[in-house]
Amino acid sequence: MATTEMLINGNNIPTCDHLNVPHDEASKTCFAGQKQGGWTTFPFVTVTLMGLTIAAAGWNANLTVYLIERFNIKNIEAAQISNVVNGSSNFFPIAGAIIADSFLGNFIVVSASSFISLLGLVLLTLTASLQSLRPQLCNKGLLETCETPSQFQFAILYSAITLVALGMGGTRFTIASMGADQFEKAKDQGTFFNWYFFTLYVASAIGIIAIVYVENNVGWGLGFGLCLAINAAGLAVFILGKRYYRHIKPRGSPFTNLARVVVATIWKKKIPSVSSESKDYYYGNISTETKMAVQGPTSSFRFLNRAALKNEPQDGPPSESWSLCTVQQVEDLKRLIRIFPLWSTGIFLSTPIGIQSSLMILQALSMDRHLGPHLNIPAGTFLVFMLMSTAISLSVMNSFLFPICQKLARRPLSPLQRIGIGHVLNIAGMALSALIESRRLNKVRSHTLTHQPNSIVPMSAFWLVPPLAVVGVGEAFHFPGQVALYYQEFPVLLRSTATAMISLLVAAGFYLSTALINLIQRVTGWLPNNINEGRIDNVFWLLVVIGCANFAYYITCSMLYKYKNVPNPGQKSVAINRSSS
Structure with a gap:
C-alpha cells in the first residue's frame, strides 16, 4: 500500500x-x-460530490435542448454533440486518475478539476446571458431562415463545453478513489462506494429537476449561474476538509512498471523455457519470511514470467531494470490482462444507455409533457426517472435484497452476478423503449403528423418513464458491481485508475453510440431530423440484438475469470503463488 x-x-x-x-x-x-481519514472525512467528500454533481447535471442534462433552442442546431446534430460531450466527460476521468495515481495525488487533481469546471461555467453562463455570444432565435414557422452561429460564437460555446466537461471528468471518479482511500477496511470501502453512488444519483436528480426547470422556465442565464455558484460551494467545502483527509502520496507512474514487464519479456524471448523454481525469480526488496512463503509467479500467461527470471550470474544482489522485473510487477500486468475481456463487455452495456438518453429527449420534445393543467415538464428532466430509479434501487438492494440473498444463499451476490443482472435489465429496457416508440409512431400516423416536425403527438411523455426506470435498476446492479470489482481486482498502485475504468467504459459507450447513430443515418432512413418520419423503434430493436450478443460474450468471459481479491467461496485458486499487493 x-x-x-x-x-x-x-x-x-x-x-x-x-x-x-x-x-x-x-x-x-x-x-x-488528530487522526486523518475515516468517517470524519465523509461529510466533506459527500457534500463536495453532491455540489459538483448537481452543477454538472444542471448543464449537461439540458445541453441538447440548449443547443436546439438557443444555438439553432438541428435535432440529431445536437444529440450527437451531447453524446460527444458525455463521452469526453467520461473519458477525462481516466486521465485524471492516472495523473492522481502517478504524480499529483487525488486532492490536487480534484481541486484543479473543480476550478477548471468553474471557469467553463463562467463562459457557459455568459453565452446564455449575452446576446452577442449566440445567434438570433429561430422563427418556428420559418425554420429555413434560422441564423447559424458565427465562428466566434461557436468558439466560445465549445470552449465552455470543453472546460466544464474536462472539470467534470477530473472529479467524478477521482473523488471516489479519494473517499475509498480514507478507509482501511474493505467493508468500510464497500459502504462508502454504496453511499457514493447513492449521492451521485440523488444529486444528479436534484440538478436535473431543479436546475433544468429554472433553465426552461425562468432563464438559461440564471440556471447556468446556479450551476456556477453550486460548483464554487462544492470546491470550497472540499478545500475546507483538507486537514482531515488521508493524503496518499503518489509513487511515480505504475504504468512504467507495466511497460518494463513487456520490455523485459521481449528482451528474454529467446529463453527456451520458464523455470518453475522459486529461487530463479526476482522478488525485490521483501522480507526473508515473505520470500520463503512465495513459491513463484502464477502459471497463467507463463511467457511473461521471463521478465522476473534471473537468467544471468549476479556479482551482487540483483536490482530492477528494463531487463529484470519483480514477480509482483509481472503479476500486476497479468491481472490487467485477465480482467480486460470482462471490462470490454461493459462498452456495449453503456452504448444503449447513451443512445436511449439522447433519443429520449427528442421523443419527449414531440410528446405531451404536461403534468396537470399548468405544469409542463422540461424534456431534459425525464432523465431524472432513470437516476431516481437507480438511487431507490441502490437503497432497497442494500437494505433488503442483498441481506435476504445472503441469508438464503449463505453468501452475498458476487460482483460478476450483479453485473450479469444489469446486462439482462439493460436489454429489457431497450425492448420496452422499442415498444413504446412503436406506440408513439402509431399515434403520429393516426393523427397525420408525420410531416409536421414541430407538432406535439397526443401521447403523454410519461410513457417514456418505464423503460428509463428499468435501465436505472440495471445501472444499480452493474455500475457499483463493476467499480467494486475493478477496485479490488486491480493492482494496488492503480486503485484510482481502477475506479475510473467504469468512466472509461461510459466514455467508450457514448463515443460508440455517436458512431452507431452516424452509421444508422447513412445506411438507413431510421433517424431523420424529423423523428416523426423515422423509425427509432428499429434503432432500439437493433440495440436489443447487440445487447443479447454482448451478454453471451459476458457470460463466456465471466465463466473463464477467476477472482484474485474478491472472496468467492467454492472456487479453488489455480495460482502457484498468491502474491500480496
Missing part, C-alpha cells in the same frame, strides 16, 4: 499505524493531535 502523508501545521509528517512503514517518533506525534 502506498505511503501516506499527514498535513499538520503545514508540515508533511509520515504516518504508519495503518500502513506497513516503520514507526518513529515523528509518526507518533501526528496521531497525538
Whole structure:
C-alpha cells in the first residue's frame, strides 16, 4: 500500500499505524493531535460530490435542448454533440486518475478539476446571458431562415463545453478513489462506494429537476449561474476538509512498471523455457519470511514470467531494470490482462444507455409533457426517472435484497452476478423503449403528423418513464458491481485508475453510440431530423440484438475469470503463488 502523508501545521509528517512503514517518533506525534481519514472525512467528500454533481447535471442534462433552442442546431446534430460531450466527460476521468495515481495525488487533481469546471461555467453562463455570444432565435414557422452561429460564437460555446466537461471528468471518479482511500477496511470501502453512488444519483436528480426547470422556465442565464455558484460551494467545502483527509502520496507512474514487464519479456524471448523454481525469480526488496512463503509467479500467461527470471550470474544482489522485473510487477500486468475481456463487455452495456438518453429527449420534445393543467415538464428532466430509479434501487438492494440473498444463499451476490443482472435489465429496457416508440409512431400516423416536425403527438411523455426506470435498476446492479470489482481486482498502485475504468467504459459507450447513430443515418432512413418520419423503434430493436450478443460474450468471459481479491467461496485458486499487493 502506498505511503501516506499527514498535513499538520503545514508540515508533511509520515504516518504508519495503518500502513506497513516503520514507526518513529515523528509518526507518533501526528496521531497525538488528530487522526486523518475515516468517517470524519465523509461529510466533506459527500457534500463536495453532491455540489459538483448537481452543477454538472444542471448543464449537461439540458445541453441538447440548449443547443436546439438557443444555438439553432438541428435535432440529431445536437444529440450527437451531447453524446460527444458525455463521452469526453467520461473519458477525462481516466486521465485524471492516472495523473492522481502517478504524480499529483487525488486532492490536487480534484481541486484543479473543480476550478477548471468553474471557469467553463463562467463562459457557459455568459453565452446564455449575452446576446452577442449566440445567434438570433429561430422563427418556428420559418425554420429555413434560422441564423447559424458565427465562428466566434461557436468558439466560445465549445470552449465552455470543453472546460466544464474536462472539470467534470477530473472529479467524478477521482473523488471516489479519494473517499475509498480514507478507509482501511474493505467493508468500510464497500459502504462508502454504496453511499457514493447513492449521492451521485440523488444529486444528479436534484440538478436535473431543479436546475433544468429554472433553465426552461425562468432563464438559461440564471440556471447556468446556479450551476456556477453550486460548483464554487462544492470546491470550497472540499478545500475546507483538507486537514482531515488521508493524503496518499503518489509513487511515480505504475504504468512504467507495466511497460518494463513487456520490455523485459521481449528482451528474454529467446529463453527456451520458464523455470518453475522459486529461487530463479526476482522478488525485490521483501522480507526473508515473505520470500520463503512465495513459491513463484502464477502459471497463467507463463511467457511473461521471463521478465522476473534471473537468467544471468549476479556479482551482487540483483536490482530492477528494463531487463529484470519483480514477480509482483509481472503479476500486476497479468491481472490487467485477465480482467480486460470482462471490462470490454461493459462498452456495449453503456452504448444503449447513451443512445436511449439522447433519443429520449427528442421523443419527449414531440410528446405531451404536461403534468396537470399548468405544469409542463422540461424534456431534459425525464432523465431524472432513470437516476431516481437507480438511487431507490441502490437503497432497497442494500437494505433488503442483498441481506435476504445472503441469508438464503449463505453468501452475498458476487460482483460478476450483479453485473450479469444489469446486462439482462439493460436489454429489457431497450425492448420496452422499442415498444413504446412503436406506440408513439402509431399515434403520429393516426393523427397525420408525420410531416409536421414541430407538432406535439397526443401521447403523454410519461410513457417514456418505464423503460428509463428499468435501465436505472440495471445501472444499480452493474455500475457499483463493476467499480467494486475493478477496485479490488486491480493492482494496488492503480486503485484510482481502477475506479475510473467504469468512466472509461461510459466514455467508450457514448463515443460508440455517436458512431452507431452516424452509421444508422447513412445506411438507413431510421433517424431523420424529423423523428416523426423515422423509425427509432428499429434503432432500439437493433440495440436489443447487440445487447443479447454482448451478454453471451459476458457470460463466456465471466465463466473463464477467476477472482484474485474478491472472496468467492467454492472456487479453488489455480495460482502457484498468491502474491500480496
